[in-house]
Amino acid sequence: MTTMETSIEKIPTYLMGYLINGDATGLTEQDVNEVDNLLREQSVELVCPPSADEDCQPYFSSVPWIGLPTEVVDCTVVYRIT
Template identity: 80%
Template sequence: METSVEKVPTYLMGYLINGDTTGLTEQEINDVDDLLRKQGVELVCPPSSDENWEPYFSSCPWMGMPTEVVDCTIVYRIT
């Protein structure tokens, strides 16, 4: 498996970690699912409780338009 640290939009964290779709449109959910499938994402790991969870603005997040993000470790399947 490969890993990288990506700027994940905070508004997607509930869906990526817990599957909670609250506040997301069907199109946003489909876009996220497509990206995860195309990139072969196995797991999205948020910062641990002792790491800095402080969100910040990014003009180029991992997905979507410029927004508030948190650095997460992304685990990819190697195919």
């Protein structure tokens, strides 16, 4: 039986297009590989951005979910727990 767990993570804004729509425009091959490896290693099923009705503004984080300090948005990440 597979169970799911959710967590709020600080997702870099520059990765949102890739994580949500699969659009790697503006990302390097290294960026894409790092994200793909993280998704696989952490068994990520889904990254959900804040809904349009939430008052969510990007902010700076020194400790984003992946990468160097940058602008982030809090997103719900669904992990597969086996």
